[in-house]
Amino acid sequence: MSAMWDQFRRLLLGTVVEHLLSEGVQVDFSSIAIAFHDESEFRVPRLNNYMRFKGDLRATLSSPAPAGAQDRLARAMKTAWPELLKVVDIPIGDRLTPERNHITVALTDSSLKVDFDLVAD
Numbered sequence: 001m002s003a004m005w006d007q008f009r010r011l012l013l014g015t016v017v018e019h020l021l022s023e024g025v026q027v028d029f030s031s032i033a034i035a036f037h038d039e040s041e042f043r044v045p046r047l048n049n050y051m052r053f054k055g056d057l058r059a060t061l062s063s064p065a066p067a068g069a070q071d072r073l074a075r076a077m078k079t080a081w082p083e084l085l086k087v088v089d090i091p092i093g094d095r096l097t098p099e100r101n102h103i104t105v106a107l108t109d110s111s112l113k114v115d116f117d118l119v120a121d
Contacts, residue, residue, distance in 0.1 A: 008042070008053065009034065011084060016057055016114060019076045023069045027112060031060035044088075049096050050121050057114040064109045073114075074105040081118045088120075096120035 013034050020027060036055040043050045082098045100119035106112070 008051070009036070012053060012116075012118075013057070015080045015084070016077065019073055019080070020059075020112075023066065023072050023076070025065045025069050025073065025107070025112065026062045027059040028062050029059075031058075033058050044096070051096060051119065052100075053116060053118040055116060057112075057116070059112045061107070061110050061112060065107045065112075070105050070107040073107070074103060077103045077105065077114065077116075081120075085120050 013032070016034075017029075017032075034055065034057045036053060039052060039054045041050060041052045078101060081101045081103075085096050085098055088096055097120060098118075099121045100117055102115075102117040104115045106114075
């Protein structure tokens with residue numbers, strides 16, 4: 001895994017954590033696990049820039065989530081990918097634009113699962 005790929009993984013994980021904190025969803029932070037599926041790909045910077053982050057994030061809740069948190073988290077996370085791409089600075093003057101922004105959030109009394117399929121080209 002390249003250093004650049006690792007930085008994007010950290011950005012995505014940090015974004016999720018920020019939204020959890022802002023929505024008052026309390027998780028056991030040591031339980032957070034993010035996994036990228038084999039379909040994920042990272043080609044930046046290249047003449048043909050392309051990123052796909054497909055995977056899931058799971059965590060154990062330390063207390064039940066506030067009412068309506070699932071919908072608010074889903075809305076907030078759906079804006080994060082386009083916002084992140086707006087500030088990506090690629091040295092060859094190209095820009096990445098969002099092609100796919102699929103995110104689902106599932107909260108139970110004891111767990112959180114976020115499935116994502118994020119593509120930029």
